[in-house]
Amino acid sequence: MNVSFERKIFIVFAFLFSATVLVGYFTFKASEKYKETDVLAKHTAEVFYQSEKIVSALRNIESGNRGFVITGDTSFSKWDTANYSKLLADIGKLKSLTKKNAKQQARIDTLKSLVHSRLILLNVVFQLAKLHSTPTLGMIDYIKKGQAYTYKVSRLITTIQEAETQLLKEREQENNTIINQFYNTLYALLACNSFLFVAVFWFIKTYLQFRQQKEADLAYAKVFLETLNSLTCIGNWEINLLTGNNFFSNIASSVYEIPPFYKLSLKEMIGFYKEGANRDLLENAIAKAIKNGIAFDLQLQVISFKGNEKWVEIKCVAEFSNGKCKRLYGTLQDIDSKKKRENIIIENEALLSNVYDNAPVMIGVVELTEDDVFYVKVNKCVTDFLGISEAEIANRYASEMGASKEVIAKWIERYKEAEATGKPVHFEHERIDEHGTRYLKSIASYLGETIDGKKRYAYIIDDITSVKKQ
CATH class of the missing domain: 3.30.450.20 (PAS domain)
Known part of the structure; x- marks a missing residue:
């Protein structure tokens, strides 16, 4: 199937446009991934910040407990309602940040329970501190239990931070894979575009050369046609x-x-x-x-x-x-x-036909086969001599008319001689029929070939019986 030059150019530019759209799409997707990664990084940093605030608050509690044990000052074990509410709010923020992660939500629920238990122990220590001016064994025992809860909270916070870090790493790795694919695709598309630009340049150059040649050929054809038309x-x-x-x-x-x-x-x-x-x-x-x-x-x-x-x-x-x-x-x-000229020819042919039909001698046109003579046309004198109509002899073979093989062979020989010499062949011969012996003077000549390549010959026969019998 032949494809026009314009269609080829359209296909190439359609591909270039598609490639450009793909590059734009991949660039957009890569930008989106970068944004997602940036958001996730900020999210991770916020999780770290909120979790560190919780750890820092618990560390302050531990520091206050140690200060009370060392100095006996009850103000170190004091933890007011505002601090408690602030700590719960930080835990709530942390849970809100990880609401799309079910595992993190479970960890934060555990974290909240541990922090709550730790604060209850702190409150117990604070109430005992108000009763005793110096630390007692019971108070120290509650402080140690509180430290255990703090340790658990620190471990759980570390687990939460590690999970967030791992999620960030996975997302960065995924983005890096996507970016690599994007660059590989981009390089491939740029290579294709470069090739297509070269192809377009070559197509345009070839097309211009083709057009120039066509225009030259058209100009030549126009001149040739005008010249031919003027000649004809x-x-x-x-x-x-x-x-x-x-x-x-x-x-x-x-x-x-x-x-x-x-x-x-x-x-x-x-x-x-x-x-x-x-x-x-x-x-x-x-x-x-x-x-x-x-x-x-x-x-x-x-x-x-x-x-x-x-x-x-x-x-x-x-x-x-x-x-x-x-x-x-x-x-x-x-x-x-x-x-x-055609009208003159028609008139002359009509005149010749009249002369042919009314000539006092026998005239006819024949074609030859290897061993027979085919009658194409005869004049009226021939039909009168034979006593038959023109329809009975025209388009028939001599053998069908009763001519012997010897007579047919002699006539073929005379026709061939006329063709070979380019001159009419004159000869006399006798014909024996129901009218007796008749003497004939004949001329055999070659006419030439017809349009379809058949050779034609003519004969003229004059009945000289009356002359011979004088």
């Missing part, structure tokens, strides 16, 4: 039924004997044809061409712009678009001299 006296014409922009070549204009620059309308062109049968034939042919697209080739008489009567041959083809005749175009040739 064939003109071109066109009637545009849609725009009225008609065209008649110089030769076509000269046939109608109008100025070369004058553009005839269809009605004006028809008006040049001789009124009567000639014009009627042309009008009917044009009507059929416009309606049914039937081409025509007519030989008609015109009366030119200068009043000269002549024979012309007009050929026409109809061009349709969307079922409607768009234009008529064809050729026009002055055949007046040719037509007059």
